[in-house]
Amino acid sequence: MVRLDKPAEESAQSEAPALPVPGFRIDKRAADAIVWLLLLTMPFWLNWIGGYTQLGTRVVILALAAMSLNFLLGYTGVLSFGHAAYFGLGGYGVGLTLKYLVPNTLVGMGVGIVAAIVAAAIIGALIVRLRGIYFAMVTIAFGQVFYFIAYRWNNVTGGDDGLSGWHRLPINLGFTQIDILHNKLAFYYVVLFCFAVSVGIMALLLRSPFGRTLLAIRENERRARFLGIPVDRHIWLSWLISCTFCSLAGTLYALLNNFSDPHDLHWEQSGNFVIMAVLGGMRSFWGPLIGAGIFIVLEDYISSRTENWESFIGLFFVLVVLFFPRGVLGVIRRRTTQ
Amino acid sequence: MSLLQVENVSKRFGDLVAVDGVSMTVETGELRAVIGPNGAGKTTFFNLISGFLTPSSGRIIFDGEDVTKLLPAWRVWRGIARTFQITEVFPELTTRENLRIAVEVASGYRLKTWLSRDADGEVRARVTDLLDMGGLADKADRLVGEMSHGDQRATEIMMALALKPRLLLLDEPTAGMGDQETYDITQLIRKLHRDQNQTIVLIEHDMRVVFHLADRIMVLAEGAMLAEGTPNEIAKDDAVQAAYLGKAA
Numbered sequence: 230m231v232r233l234d235k236p237a238e239e240s241a242q243s244e245a246p247a248l249p250v251p252g253f254r255i256d257k258r259a260a261d262a263i264v265w266l267l268l269l270t271m272p273f274w275l276n277w278i279g280g281y282t283q284l285g286t287r288v289v290i291l292a293l294a295a296m297s298l299n300f301l302l303g304y305t306g307v308l309s310f311g312h313a314a315y316f317g318l319g320g321y322g323v324g325l326t327l328k329y330l331v332p333n334t335l336v337g338m339g340v341g342i343v344a345a346i347v348a349a350a351i352i353g354a355l356i357v358r359l360r361g362i363y364f365a366m367v368t369i370a371f372g373q374v375f376y377f378i379a380y381r382w383n384n385v386t387g388g389d390d391g392l393s394g395w396h397r398l399p400i401n402l403g404f405t406q407i408d409i410l411h412n413k414l415a416f417y418y419v420v421l422f423c424f425a426v427s428v429g430i431m432a433l434l435l436r437s438p439f440g441r442t443l444l445a446i447r448e449n450e451r452r453a454r455f456l457g458i459p460v461d462r463h464i465w466l467s468w469l470i471s472c473t474f475c476s477l478a479g480t481l482y483a484l485l486n487n488f489s490d491p492h493d494l495h496w497e498q499s500g501n502f503v504i505m506a507v508l509g510g511m512r513s514f515w516g517p518l519i520g521a522g523i524f525i526v527l528e529d530y531i532s533s534r535t536e537n538w539e540s541f542i543g544l545f546f547v548l549v550v551l552f553f554p555r556g557v558l559g560v561i562r563r564r565t566t567q
Numbered sequence: 568m569s570l571l572q573v574e575n576v577s578k579r580f581g582d583l584v585a586v587d588g589v590s591m592t593v594e595t596g597e598l599r600a601v602i603g604p605n606g607a608g609k610t611t612f613f614n615l616i617s618g619f620l621t622p623s624s625g626r627i628i629f630d631g632e633d634v635t636k637l638l639p640a641w642r643v644w645r646g647i648a649r650t651f652q653i654t655e656v657f658p659e660l661t662t663r664e665n666l667r668i669a670v671e672v673a674s675g676y677r678l679k680t681w682l683s684r685d686a687d688g689e690v691r692a693r694v695t696d697l698l699d700m701g702g703l704a705d706k707a708d709r710l711v712g713e714m715s716h717g718d719q720r721a722t723e724i725m726m727a728l729a730l731k732p733r734l735l736l737l738d739e740p741t742a743g744m745g746d747q748e749t750y751d752i753t754q755l756i757r758k759l760h761r762d763q764n765q766t767i768v769l770i771e772h773d774m775r776v777v778f779h780l781a782d783r784i785m786v787l788a789e790g791a792m793l794a795e796g797t798p799n800e801i802a803k804d805d806a807v808q809a810a811y812l813g814k815a816a
């Protein structure tokens with residue numbers, strides 16, 4: 230199992246002062262409340278500080294992808310460098326459905342997610358015995374297969390240019406209609422709703438006995454195995470859950486852009502998810518959200534000034550990993566517990 | 568019927584025969600010690616019983632069932648739990664969480680324990696019991712990775728016990744411990760054996776511990792069984808004296 234934040238002394242320091250559990254709980258609840266409050270009001274304050282609603286929507290969508298990845302990385306201890314495949318499958322699923330099959334946003338999302346689940350279930354079963362860097366490498370390899378299919382299958386997927394010529398459609402709930410096409414605010418809140426449901430499910434799973442077996446696997450696979458935990462099966466489940474929510478994020482991202490981008494399938498995109506998770510702190514639940522926020526704001530800001538903004542992100546990432554191996558939230562948390 | 572029957576098992580690593588045609592029968596409620604010089608094959612022998620390794624030849628029968636080829640988790644479900652010579656715990660979780668995971672796994676980590684308050688209460692109560700029994704109550708909320716070596720080993724033993732094993736394998740439970748810790752662990756093992764009729768096989772270098780605890784002792788040397796018998800018989804055995812105890816003394 231790859232543990233990116235391995236150094237034992239470092240971890241000992243950061244969580245050393247045997248946390249008085251009740252106090253910690255309250256802190257955590259307060260943090261949750263603040264996060265939700267900020268997310269709920271984001272479209273309003275974002276405009277004051279020079280952002281715009283779609284930027285907020287992007288942050289929430291990519292945060293969902295990064296948090297999904299972190300379910301596997303931070304809480305199961307398994308590094309995937311191929312999550313873009315499922316993100317992109319979601320995106321192409323919804324795009325292809327809306328363009329060629331059914332003019333219904335929800336059906337499109339369903340198709341995208343189911344396609345990703347099927348792919349993840351099969352690929353997961355093939356690779357679940359691998360560990361550490363071997364697992365990561367094979368996830369890249371499988372991910373690139375989808376990238377090349379999208380890239381080469383020109384007449385269906387649009388090839389290198391991506392799949393355009395379609396757009397998201399208002400969601401019809403029967404009793405009412407949500408115009409996510411023209412109303413940016415409505416789309417933001419639909420995205421936030423999907424985010425909330427996904428993140429809520431992941432949080433519940435992590436607090437369940439099943440979730441604790443994932444922590445057990447992350448902490449010590451041998452001990453987990455000799456407690457009678459079917460390790461491979463649980464890693465497969467964690468992978469599947471992670472890929473499922475990542476594909477949901479992928480469908481939302483394509484809907485946001487009205488476009489399915491082959492780059493969303495590319496391993497660079499997978500790398501970006503990993504960067505977001507590690508940047509924000511992969512041992513904290515909200516870490517990847519913070520990481521996604523920083524990543525996207527930096528991208529937005531720097532890319533308007535220089536061509537090679539990715540080098541800057543890369544540099545920033547290296548600095549964070551070197552000096553704050555527990556990510557941004559890890560640092561804040563240490564400050565507040567001292 | 569005996570709880571565990573190991574029949575003529577061998578394990579080869581290339582040219583090295585780490586375990587060489589060893590047989591052993593353990594009855595329910597027995598406390599068996601396995602002793603022998605470094606590199607005698609004791610840990611390898613445990614690895615064969617627990618499923619960490621599969622034997623090159625021979626059979627392992629647990630409660631009448633041939634488990635020779637079963638995966639580790641399956642043997643755990645049948646009631647074989649173990650600790651390791653080098654402590655294996657969940658370092659970045661608290662003692663309570665470590666034990667909680669073991670208790671939940673033992674109860675089948677069912678949805679019920681998560682949803683129902685009663686079931687959750689049972690799990691908590693069991694964790695508290697185990698913390699008390701292992702002398703870990705005041706360290707319940709510390710990260711295991713930060714505790715003393717002795718406390719980490721105690722945690723690991725309690726995790727194995729949380730599984731309510733029918734056979735408990737302990738690989739050098741007192742290794743690297745101070746006198747007080749060794750005494751505490753010895754008392755704990757004795758209590759398990761005496762009061763709860765727990766079947767235990769333990770590997771141990773500390774002869775005080777071995778002769779204090781064991782019903783029967785098996786001596787391994789260079790992979791093969793050198794002698795087997797009660798502590799008295801082993802103490803008098805010439806071959807053992809020559810090969811092992813003589814050297815140690």
Ligand SMILES: Nc1ncnc2c1ncn2[C@@H]1O[C@H](COP(=O)(O)OP(=O)(O)OP(=O)(O)O)[C@@H](O)[C@H]1O
Pocket residue numbers: 580583585603604605606607608609610611612652
């Ligand atoms: N996985 C393995 N691959 C190769 N050789 C091994 C392996 N495991 C053990 N051995 C070798 O088998 C022999 C027996 O080792 P084992 O660990 O079983 O001894 P032991 O009796 O437990 O010794 P100690 O008292 O030092 O713990 C040693 O020579 C060891 O080097």
Ligand SMILES: [Mg+2]
Pocket residue numbers: 609610611652
């Ligand atoms: Mg050994």
